[in-house]
Amino acid sequence: MMDAMGIFDMVLALALPWLGWRLLASPDLFRAMVLFISLGLLMALTWVRLQAPDVALAEAAIGAGLTGALFLSALRRLERLSEAERRLAFAGKREEEDEIPPERHRRAKPVAYGLALLLLAVFVLLLAWSLAQTPAGGGLGPAVGEQLGQSGVRSEVTAVLLNFRGYDTLLEVMVLFLAALGVWSLTRVRLPLQDEEPGPVLATLVRLLAPLMIMVAGYLVWIGGSRAGGAFQGGAVLAAAGVLLLLANVTVVRQIPAALLRWGLALGPLLFLLTAVVCVAAGGNLLEYPPQRAGAWILLIESASAVSIGVTLAALYAGGRPPEPPAQDRGGEQGPGRDADADAGGRQ
Amino acid sequence: MPGNCSPVSLPLATRLTRLLARLVLYAVLWSVLAGLDGRSWIIGLPAVSAAACCSLFFAPQRLCPLSPLGLLRFIPFFLNLSFWGGCDVMRRALSPVMPLNPGLVRYQVSLPEAPQQVLLLNCISLLPGTISADFSGQCLTIHTIDRDMPVWSTVHLLERRVAAVFGLRLAGGAP
Amino acid sequence: MSWQYSSAALFLLLAIVAGLGRILRGPTAADSMLAAQLFGTCGVAILLLLARGLEWEVLQDIALVFALLAALAAVAFALRTWGGTER
Amino acid sequence: MGLLHNLGTVCILLGIPFFISGTIGLLRFPDIYTRLHALTKADNVGLGFVVLGLSLQADGWHTVARLLLIWLLVLIASSASCHLVARAALRKKIEPWSRP
Structure with missing residues (x-):
């Protein structure tokens, strides 16, 4: 007899690829985005069913929350950009499309499909091969379980991420740091100026949710030591607070000193590197903490990384380095948000 | 309101009380989240203080003290109305003929401060047959699912109850 | 897991999947957005x-x-x- | 224990029809505003019943408090986003559907 949970899993397993297909096939960008947000939610449920609560938590925070906001804001920008482009390229750029003769179109299609199928087949073969290569008996799980006692934490995932394979996480944090640096070096944030009052409802929403997000971020970092959670999940929730502030466009965002943001961005990688250096200097391997102090080290690194990841993700959403200090902000604001975006098009 | 973050003019004692109240509130919340494990305060203490500071930063300049009695009376009132709101929608959605007669209604809000107005706006969306669709000045636009419902009197009742939560009495009728 | 939780969760998942229809039908962007909201509430209940x-x-x-x-x-x-x- | 548990089960099962009618309303109702009605009210009552049922079965104040916190958050989020979406739609000059 098939119980309800079995049907639940089947529905999930059928809905997920179908949703993914509709998402990719959707000609309408907006619909694709909404489908993507829904996919994030179903993904989180799927991770739960696959007994991977850490991933589900990250997916809930990033996939269903942050990326949705990021995409929805990007869509608006994209629409404006394409409008401006249309105006610029109004005079005779149309022929370019017609330069490829139609018979080559016809030949290109089967080739593209064939290549895609071939790649898919290779991928499936590789998957099957690696599945066959995996040793029976739960992979590395038992080995991790054996060593868990000296990792300093009770969560296996956190033990692997921050102790046994600490350097992987170090590199990941560095990659995020680099990404934020890249974005910051490109442009300065142009906070869209209020084109209308955000309204009391939104202001109150920010007032209620932002402190709660800070709390929950802290909670996720703390709980990462014993079960699902950790720096990435906490950082993502922290970033959500930043995104909410940026969205509501409160004057507060301007008042945050840029130096604070810079330090926040650097805190995690800096502390992580410092720990690595100290560990090596003390005669151990890279990131090999003394077992009795490991818990404290991990908590310290996790909290610092959560702050940095939060700032990084919020900075990626904002899309640039901090705006001008608010000294000239009273008189020096040029025009409404429209100008700022037109500026983006003109400056290349 | 975050809009008017002008230099704070409240006396120091008031500011300290507000900060303390927030610290206590978020400390309780933290123990709800993390349980009673004493070590959790290693992270809890910074998180609670950060949240309290953040909340204080956004707090409105004017004080809107809550009235515990009003709040206590408001909760069952709200739950009851919200339940009937759900039942109303269920009836309309499941009925084969779909009895809908929607329209817009305007309402003049007399609550003075933003927190009270927001509580009203948010509750209206959970009441039977109404959602708050726009609000500017003191004029509230309500979308009603059935124009034959007594929208005005329901919202008026709700408004008086909301006022009571903040210890206010609106002119025109006892709460 | 006892039947009441699993069957309730199953019905909620079916409600989500049915809501997908609204995303695909639209017609305005807000209608699709509403479906995503529905997913949030149902997802919380399922979890x-x-x-x-x-x-x-x-x-x-x-x-x-x-x-x-x-x-x-x-x-x-x-x-x-x-x-x-x-x- | 037994009585509370069964009462909780009844509450949970009572919540499900609300969710389903919310989805049906979302699919059947004619315009964005009426769909907002369906979604905001029905789903919140449904979640309220589920939370109530789970609270009756919970084994400590801690779980109950967390459940209530989650419900409160969803209430705030959905009523606020209902207002924001309705406002955006009105300002976009989308006419409410009315019975012909």
Whole structure:
């Protein structure tokens, strides 16, 4: 007899690829985005069913929350950009499309499909091969379980991420740091100026949710030591607070000193590197903490990384380095948000 | 309101009380989240203080003290109305003929401060047959699912109850 | 897991899948957005039910994160995608 | 224990029809505003019943408090986003559907 949970899993397993297909096939960008947000939610449920609560938590925070906001804001920008482009390229750029003769179109299609199928087949073969290569008996799980006692934490995932394979996480944090640096070096944030009052409802929403997000971020970092959670999940929730502030466009965002943001961005990688250096200097391997102090080290690194990841993700959403200090902000604001975006098009 | 973050003019004692109240509130919340494990305060203490500071930063300049009695009376009132709101929608959605007669209604809000107005706006969306669709000045636009419902009197009742939560009495009728 | 949690969760999942129809039909962007909102609420309920049914407290944390971030997409939509009067 | 548990089960099962009618309303109702009605009210009552049912079965104040916190968050989020979406739609000059 098939119980309800079995049907639940089947529905999930059928809905997920179908949703993914509709998402990719959707000609309408907006619909694709909404489908993507829904996919994030179903993904989180799927991770739960696959007994991977850490991933589900990250997916809930990033996939269903942050990326949705990021995409929805990007869509608006994209629409404006394409409008401006249309105006610029109004005079005779149309022929370019017609330069490829139609018979080559016809030949290109089967080739593209064939290549895609071939790649898919290779991928499936590789998957099957690696599945066959995996040793029976739960992979590395038992080995991790054996060593868990000296990792300093009770969560296996956190033990692997921050102790046994600490350097992987170090590199990941560095990659995020680099990404934020890249974005910051490109442009300065142009906070869209209020084109209308955000309204009391939104202001109150920010007032209620932002402190709660800070709390929950802290909670996720703390709980990462014993079960699902950790720096990435906490950082993502922290970033959500930043995104909410940026969205509501409160004057507060301007008042945050840029130096604070810079330090926040650097805190995690800096502390992580410092720990690595100290560990090596003390005669151990890279990131090999003394077992009795490991818990404290991990908590310290996790909290610092959560702050940095939060700032990084919020900075990626904002899309640039901090705006001008608010000294000239009273008189020096040029025009409404429209100008700022037109500026983006003109400056290349 | 975050809009008017002008230099704070409240006396120091008031500011300290507000900060303390927030610290206590978020400390309780933290123990709800993390349980009673004493070590959790290693992270809890910074998180609670950060949240309290953040909340204080956004707090409105004017004080809107809550009235515990009003709040206590408001909760069952709200739950009851919200339940009937759900039942109303269920009836309309499941009925084969779909009895809908929607329209817009305007309402003049007399609550003075933003927190009270927001509580009203948010509750209206959970009441039977109404959602708050726009609000500017003191004029509230309500979308009603059935124009034959007594929208005005329901919202008026709700408004008086909301006022009571903040210890206010609106002119025109006892709460 | 006892039947009441699993069957309730199953019905909620079916409600989500049925809601997908609204995303695909539209007609306005807001209608699709509403469906995403529906997913948030149903998802929270499913997670809470599973948390109880599987005796797995972590799922409550996931539900908490969902509930906390539920408004983010709607706010972004109302303010950025549809908001702003200038054009 | 037994009585509370059964009462909780009844509450949970009572919540499900609300969710389903919310989805049906979302699919059947004619315009964005009426769909907002369906979604905001029905789903919140449904979640309220589920939370109530789970609270009756919970084994400590801690779980109950967390459940209530989650419900409160969803209430705030959905009523606020309902207002914001309706406002954006009105400002976009989308006419409410009315019975012909």
